[in-house]
Amino acid sequence: MFVADVQPPEGTVVPVIDYAQFWLVLGFLILASIVAYYFLVVFLTRPRPPKAAPVLPPARPPVHALQQEYLERVDEVARRAAAGELTPRRAHAELSVLVRGFVAAVSTVPADKMTLTDLRRTELRGVSHTVGQYYPMVFGAHDPSGTEAGIAAAREVIATWR
Known part of the structure; x- marks a missing residue:
């Protein structure tokens, strides 16, 4: 007779x-390790x-190459101004x-995108002074008479840059 047969x-x-x-904790640990295994397989093999x-x-x-390029462009502006293709203001x-x-x-220094006030706040005093000289010529009420001083100032800034 078996123990299970005894009523x-x-x-x-x-x-x-x-x-x-013990069995409850062991069951949770087994389930957690299965979940961790699949998580690690997916995470580590992606x-x-x-x-x-x-x-x-x-x-x-x-700088030398840029100086040559920009000096040539200044010479082109001087040539066009002398030929009458550009007004002194332009x-x-x-x-x-x-x-x-x-x-x-x-x-x-992003000088091409700065206002004159912003440019004056930088340490580039000569550049801001030269650009400041152009403002009355470009925005003034009276037409400027010549371009020689402006051309010389542009050449000086570009040629003396170090």
């Missing part, structure tokens, strides 16, 4: 036999996005753009 007498209350706490290469600032041409405006563009190309 308690009728009307007897049989106490509920509880499992040991494709990684490629690391972005560091962004390097664009290589700038040597010539001064183009010289201002050239000086600002040169400074932006050879330095970290």
